[in-house]
Amino acid sequence: MLRIDAPLVTDRLLLRPFRADDVDALHDLRTRADVLRYLYWPPATIEQTRDVVAQRLTMNTLSRENDALVLAVEQRATGRMIGEADLRWLSVEHRQGEVGVILHPEAQGSGFATETVSALLDLAFDRLGLHRVVAQTNAHNAASIRALHRLGMRQEGHLRQCVHVAGVWHDELVFAILAEEWASTAPTGGVR
16 A cells, blocks of 8 residues: 655655645646647536546545556645646556656646656555556657656557547557666656
8 A cells, every 4th residue: 555645755846645725726737728639638617627626635545456646746946736647556466557647838848747757656666566657648749758768668559549539539659667677777856
């Protein structure tokens, strides 16, 4: 079991449990066309965002298969919530998980995604004892692909036209890394 009650501290970020006052920041993130173009849901209403935050308030523990740990990503220097990150426990038997991150466009291009996923991989391998972690991204999300490569993840699959949203088919790329690979290539700036 893995429970996060206090923020995870990286060089520039806090990965922390969601708070009730995160509604406005998350709503901004979940209504931006430049964010949603690589996600597969429509812009959220403020009521839907409140419901998501209420759900996120309880998502700070991984105790069984299919649980998801979802954390707010906060920039330490400003105290601003700039995104959300998740670690899902896919299989207890096979010791596998999945990571993901969504960042505000103003926070992109500064290495925050790499720093965030690095912290999640530290959690997955060091504290949860996983053997393998995957990540999926839209095949057109070049920034996400670069970040996954920087983390030492290898592309294992290209799922052609696997998601159909608003009349458009989307391709997804699947990346993965093993615990032993992470141990030998983990960048600095992970969880402290």
